[in-house]
Amino acid sequence: VHSLCDLKFPDTFIALLKKHGVPAENVILEIIESGLMRELSSTLDVLTRLRMNKVKLSIDDFGTGYSMMQQLRDIPATELKIDKSFVQNLLDNDRNRVIVLKTIEIGHELGMKVVAEGVETQEQLDFLRANHCDSLQGYLFSRPLAVGDLLDWLKEYRSRQVA
Secondary structure (H helix, E strand, C coil), X not given: CHHXXXXXXXXXXXXXXXXXXXXXXXXXXXXXXXXXXXXXHHHHHHHXXXXXXXXXXXXXXXXXXXXXXXXXXXXXXCEEEECHHHHCCCCCCHHHXXXXXXXXXXXXXXXXXXXXXXXXXXXXXXXXXXXXCCEXXXXXXXXXXXXXXXXXHHHHHHHHHHC
């Protein structure tokens, strides 16, 4: 969170990417919504400078803060993540369903990719796909994995896609 207020952070971060040969356009920095609200003017400057260097920005836990809608138009994010608290009950709770649908709509209207967190059932997956959510995360796909386990999981996943 402190890095978002540090005006030197974008230059330091870009220098690290170059040092390690990582193209900035392949990096997505996740920013929690509450972290955006502290010292907003310097935060917006840092985020804008990161975007000017092609770093993608994802707003995580969207909808859990208090004044996010007022600030959303000013933040140069490329991705919006719907918090799992809305996704988990979207089929049983009309209010959660409306929040999820409108978040997808708002994200797309603002030119962002939309990611749903906390997908645990096939029904949630089907609903989110039918409503054009761009990406999905959750235990339906996998629990968090160590790097070695992730590589094994990816090999198996790819082999299922070919078959």
